Amino acid sequence: MTDILRSERAAEELAAEHGAGDPFAAAIRATRMAMIVTDARQPDHPIIFANNAFLALTGYHRDEVIGRNCRFLQGPDTDPAAIEKLSAAVANGEDIAIDILNYRKDGSTFWNALYLSPVRGKDSEIVYFFGSQLNVSDKKRVEFELDDTRDRLEAAVAARTADLTQALQQKTALLHEVDHRVKNNLQLISSLLLLQNRRVTDPGVKNSLRGMLERVSAIATVHRRLFQSEDVERFDVSAFVRDLVSDMMGAARRDDIKVSLDLERIDIAASKAAPLALVISELFSNALRHAFPPESMGAAVDGRAGEILVRITRQDAEFRIEIADNGVGVENSASSGGFGLTIVQLLCQQLKARSETTPADPGTRVVVHLPVNGVHH
């Protein structure tokens, strides 16, 4: 008996079981879904039934498909991995749903959403495999287009990211370069002032140069601090005050004056750092130079040890920066209310800050009130 004959015999058996009056058989024959049945008991599982929808989808005549294994639907571009999965499912007697590229009789291709499932007999032995085919070429095309679009978008994003990374690197390098130049130039300005200070003998000129040097140093300290921190947008005022006071006290060589610091950490915007630094530097310098005249050396005014207090606190919506001394007091000091105080007034105006000078009895207390809102972003 030939294979074809055997398949026809099997087909007849199937047909006999599901005669003309069987509504399920009629439905399968007439449905628009392509369907086949293969004989699992014959070698190589030949097709023993194919409905009209299957023939219409694949372009074959019925007598061209009956008796053959359905692998004739595969072609050169069919994914070997998909074929592998299909064979494994059949060998294991499992059902499988898979999208696979199939070929029609005329050689054209279509994407087949194949569903294959074993049909078991009474003794649970696999008798048939039932296969249904759905042409999903349109869906696949959209999928491929989406993949393609996504790939192109990803490539575009990658290219843009590379551009931005490079731009950022350039910007960082430029920032370092500018920072370097600013610091070097500040150093140069300091050196110029120091060198000239060594040459002049007039105490008035020396005094002015000292004052300018202090101001430049305050700005220099701001710069050093700003670029030391990770966040170049914010400025830690208390850390600055510690550096400034240590430097000014060291340079003044007034071991007779004690400094107390009571500093709460406050951060201000970097753009306000230099003006505030100058205000603090000016006020501290004023206390240091004028509250304890050297003629009362030992800084003991009326028997008191000299002391300067710097206190920074946050109170509700404002920062409070207090610089107080127990020295001779404003009315007795040699402070001329000159250039230094003008600077303080002007910069407070710029910072929208308010400065109050009151007798501390003994000494002088200056408090600068700086609005938090004007400072925080």
Add this chain to the structure above:
Amino acid sequence: MTERPLDVLIVEDEVLLATELEFLVEEVGCHAVGLAMSSDEAKALACDLRPDLALVDVHLRDGPTGVEVARTIHDDCGGVALFMTANVKRLPDDFAGACGVIGKPYSEHGVKTALTYLTVCLREGQAPGPPPVGLELAPAYAQRWGLPGLARATG
């Protein structure tokens, strides 16, 4: 103590900074033995004059060659280098054999206290205490001078 003053070589390509530094060095009782403005000059002077300490700017007349100068001073000239640079963050982790760094812009007082402090460290082989504000020590020297656990600080 009647010890001889420390010999200090200045390696700096800004002549005004170098001149002012010379004054500062002398004012703290050290002896400024020379000034180099390029890496070649610096290496030659360092090996010739054998200074105790070399103040080394990173950017010299021939480019960012100060790091290489510090390494030569350490490896070949038996001296100790101290960086003075605006680019503290760009120094190698081992400080190229230098003992530390003073960040620019520095103050007159900052340099003087740093030099006084380092004079003690170099003479005694032991630090008199933690380094002053403005001076950052290299980890290897902090260890050598009895300041272990002095991590590389940012502030």
